[in-house]
Amino acid sequence: MNVIGQLWLQLFRRLPVIAAIAHLALAGAAYFAIRTWLDNPGMMPLAAILFGMATWIWHIGQGHVLRMLCIPESFLLPRFRRHLLAYGVLDALAWVLAPTLAAALLQVPHLLLVACGMLLLASIGLTMGANRTAGLYVWPLFVVFGWKPRLFLDILAQVWASPLTPLLMIAISALLLTLSIRPMLRVEDRQPDASPLESSVIGRGMARGMPGETKRTGAFTRRINALFDRAAQRAMERALALYAKHPTFARRMVLVRRLLLPHDNPQAIALRIALVAVFAGFYFLVVMHRPHFSPVLIGGYAIMASVSRFPQLNAGMVRMRPNMADLYLTLAPQTCAHYQKTISDALIVLVPISILTALTYTALGAVLVHAQDPWQMLFVAAIVSASASLAALAVHLIGPENSTGRMLVNAVLIFGVMGVYWGGYWLVGVAGYVIGGGVLALVTLGFSFSTWFAAQREYQLRRPRFDAPIG
Structure with missing residues (x-):
């Protein structure tokens, strides 16, 4: 198969779920378009919605694949940039020109706006997939919509009626494509790898899509x-x-x-x-x-944000295995169990940090939303965050190392934390701080401490591994 075909297959090989969802939505759009052509013009909005979803999802996946392909080694391949350009042209023909011709056959009104809208939607999807900070480009629109929704709709109506709107959409598409694609076409020296266990909020320590992918910040x-x-x-x-x-x-x-x-x-x-x-x-x-929600939710979100660090611990420890051999030789432990206990004792500091983070976020949220009972939120958040952090550390310390298992474990933890938080908040509200809080602390902390001691014992029985993870 030629190079263009191989580029097209990359999304199916790397992100088959996204490719399948995009093509299912495309098949649905084609079905409703045929129904519109035959006898039912009312199916046209469904066809448009499904096609918009299909092109948006497809190009998010294409942007992600492009980010993984554009590594310095790829530019050593013969005519790599030319093949990327040819594939981009064919993609535009398939997802912009062909649907525009179909819309013309269906006699869709505002055909030029529809065509420019397809181009803009594809550009937004590609930018979101290729650039992790792409949300910052469209964030002002959501700010205006949440702040002044009526003003936003009035501006949108005026823009829709303007004859310059197609040119504006083309210009925005060109700007988004430039911001997303041009940085990936530059060949730069690779920066030193960061520690997989660092946490700077910006996301630099997150696992990259594939080994060798260039970090662009x-x-x-x-x-x-x-x-x-x-x-x-x-x-x-x-x-x-x-x-x-x-x-x-x-x-x-x-x-x-x-x-x-x-x-x-x-x-x-x-x-x-x-x-x-x-x-x-x-x-x-x-x-x-x-106000769009109950202020009580703030505590649950704060605890979720604080325990979201622990899945990174699991993945980071796997990625750090080859480097941990130097630490093992430096510490020179008497037995493997001593070394494993040193590591687990060092990581336990994440629990008080997680509790402090949850309480700080809860207090901040209570102030911002003017919660009626902030002390109850802080009291319940302190108990639940302590138990949730200890349990999350225990589970991820010995938990599954593959990404699917990690996601399942993390999902169970998140839903469990939310359920315990809501149940604890109700219990404290009904039984009071002493009785309700005592029962909540006894149950949750008892479970967490037993889980931690069992996990620590299991971790110390394991032999240290210093082999590099496969893939």
């Missing part, structure tokens, strides 16, 4: 990450100086934590909470200035 992201890196460097230097001055077991454990968890020092934690506070304050004050 904006100026703002690079500056924020530089702040976290400097904080980690200063924390490591202080830990080294203290240990050199007076070596103790506690300071040795701090060194291990600074090595494994570079962004979990006090300065980085404060910076992370401050960034979340800024984003959350902007969101609530500008977008959600009108």
Whole structure:
């Protein structure tokens, strides 16, 4: 098969679910278009909605595949850029020109707007798949819609009636394609890999789509990450100086934590909470200035955000296996169980950090939404976040290493945490802080501590592994 065919097959090989959903939506659009052509003009809106969904999903997948293909080694292939251009032209013919001709046969009104809309929707999908920060490009639209919905609809009606709208849509499409594709066509030196267990909110420590994929970050992201890196460097230097001055077991454990968890020092934690506070304050004050939900939900979302760190722990420890061999030789443990216990004792610090994060987010949310009973929210959040964090650490410490198993375990934890939070909030409201809180703490913390001790015992029985993960 030629190069164009191989490029087309990449989405089916890498993201078969997305390709299947896109083609199912396309088949549905074709069915309703045929029904519109034969005898039922009322089916036209369904055909348009399904086709819009199909092209949006398809091009999100194409952007993701393009981001994985455009690595420095790929540009060594003969005529790689020319083949990408040819594939892009064929994609535009299939998803823009051909549907436009079909719309012309169906006598769809505003044909030029429809064609430009197809191009714009495909460009948005490609940008969202190729650029992880693409949401920032369309974020102002949602801000205006949430802030002044009537004004937004009036502006949209005026834009729809303007004869310059097609040119505007083409210009926006060209701008989005430029912002998403041009950075991937530049061949740059690969940056050093970051620690898989770092946490800077910006998402630099997230697992990339495939080995060798080039990290592309904006100026703002690079500056924020530089702040976290400097904080980690200063924390490591202080830990080294203290240990050199007076070596103790506690300071040795701090060194291990600074090595494994570079962004979990006090300065980085404060910076992370401050960034979340800024984003959350902007969101609530500008977008959600009108109450759309119960303030009690804030505590549940805060706990979910705090325990979302633990799946990264599972995946990060797998990716760090080859590097952990150096740590093993440096620590020189007497037995493998001593080494495993050192690692688990070092990671336990994530539990108080998670509790602090959940309480801070809950307090911030209660202030922003003017909750009627913030103390009850904080009380329940403290108990549930403590038990949820300990249970999440235990499960992900010995949990499945494949991505599917990790997602299933994390889904069970998230739904369990939400159920326990709502049940605990109701129990405290009915039985009071002493009785209700005591029962809630006894049940949840008893379960979490038993889970942690069992997981720690299982982890210490396992032999350390330093082999690189397959794939």
